[in-house]
Amino acid sequence: MRLPRLLLAAALVPALAALSIAPAAAKVRVITTLQDLSSITESIGGDLVDAFALAKGYQDPHFVDAKPSLILKLSRADLLIVAGLELEIGWLPPLIDQSRNERIHPGNRGYLDVSTGCDILQRPTGQVTRAMGDVHPFGNPHFWTDPDNGRIIARSIAAKLSELDPSNRAVYEKNLAAFETMLAAKDKEWLAKMAPFAGAKIVTFHESWPNFAKHFKLAVAGTIEPKPGIPPSPSHTLEIINLIQSEKIRAMMVEPYFDLKTPKYLSGKTGASVVVAYPSVGGVPEIKDYFALFDVDVDALVHALGGTK
Numbered sequence: 001m002r003l004p005r006l007l008l009a010a011a012l013v014p015a016l017a018a019l020s021i022a023p024a025a026a027k028v029r030v031i032t033t034l035q036d037l038s039s040i041t042e043s044i045g046g047d048l049v050d051a052f053a054l055a056k057g058y059q060d061p062h063f064v065d066a067k068p069s070l071i072l073k074l075s076r077a078d079l080l081i082v083a084g085l086e087l088e089i090g091w092l093p094p095l096i097d098q099s100r101n102e103r104i105h106p107g108n109r110g111y112l113d114v115s116t117g118c119d120i121l122q123r124p125t126g127q128v129t130r131a132m133g134d135v136h137p138f139g140n141p142h143f144w145t146d147p148d149n150g151r152i153i154a155r156s157i158a159a160k161l162s163e164l165d166p167s168n169r170a171v172y173e174k175n176l177a178a179f180e181t182m183l184a185a186k187d188k189e190w191l192a193k194m195a196p197f198a199g200a201k202i203v204t205f206h207e208s209w210p211n212f213a214k215h216f217k218l219a220v221a222g223t224i225e226p227k228p229g230i231p232p233s234p235s236h237t238l239e240i241i242n243l244i245q246s247e248k249i250r251a252m253m254v255e256p257y258f259d260l261k262t263p264k265y266l267s268g269k270t271g272a273s274v275v276v277a278y279p280s281v282g283g284v285p286e287i288k289d290y291f292a293l294f295d296v297d298v299d300a301l302v303h304a305l306g307g308t309k
């Protein structure tokens with residue numbers, strides 16, 4: 001009785017295998033860590049991809065809840081796109097391991113680290129250390145907040161999609177060209193809005209904004225966190241009050257996932273505005289894509305910096 005069943009199973013295996021190989025119209029299943037990366041993937045891949053972000057834009061990307069439902073998503077992925085520089089080190093590696101999906105392991109074809117080729121700031125010059133809990137040991141991992149890096153990220157994603165799905169290379173290249181044209185036009189608008197504030201000093205809660213500040217010619221004079229990932233302390237808060245007063249700083253950029261208690265206290269002491277600024281797509285519903293991210297943040301900053309100038 002056992003032999004015929006085995007034979008039947010043997011006959012079914014090739015049929016099932018054929019089903020699991022993507023048919024011609026199947027979409028490339030892309031999982032990204034950030035919504036910024038899924039937004040750019042959708043711009044490049046259009047209908048040819050199915051993109052899903054593990055972290056939502058209103059979450060701190062260093063600390064994401066590694067839910068079991070995310071493992072299932074990863075187990076089916078053709079491609080995993082990460083920011084890299086250890087931004088996701090606290091939560092992503094166990095998810096990848098548990099997904100049992102060899103394709104998306106670091107170093108394999110289905111894994112893309114988009115920090116490669118980008119302008120990365122605050123690279124360590126000496127030995128890399130996690131002293132005092134620094135969560136940016138290999139340089140600043142919030143680099144997508146510069147549209148010039150967004151362009152490089154889009155090119156990396158287009159190249160990877162073309163590699164995995166070569167029959168649609170022409171579509172990916174056409175979509176990339178459209179993305180770059182749109183980004184150049186929007187960037188001109190953003191730069192024009194920010195131009196009157198060139199050189200303005202700001203304070204930020206976390207070190208999320210050095211690339212943004214560089215692109216828009218702002219200067220991050222200090223952070224409310226004493227070090228990336230370390231909560232505000234009373235002595236450091238006093239230093240920031242002195243800094244804001246001596247440098248006549250008008251605005252503090254605060255990511256949406258931090259407690260506003262210390263920023264509001266600082267504002268009360270100094271008069272500087274608290275600007276809730278969004279480092280990622282999905283931070284609020286109206287930030288539905290990578291372009292809207294800068295639309296919202298630039299307008300909020302222009303409002304705060306221009307208020308009493």
Ligand SMILES: [Zn+2]
Pocket residue numbers: 062135136141142206207208228
């Ligand atoms: Zn960070």
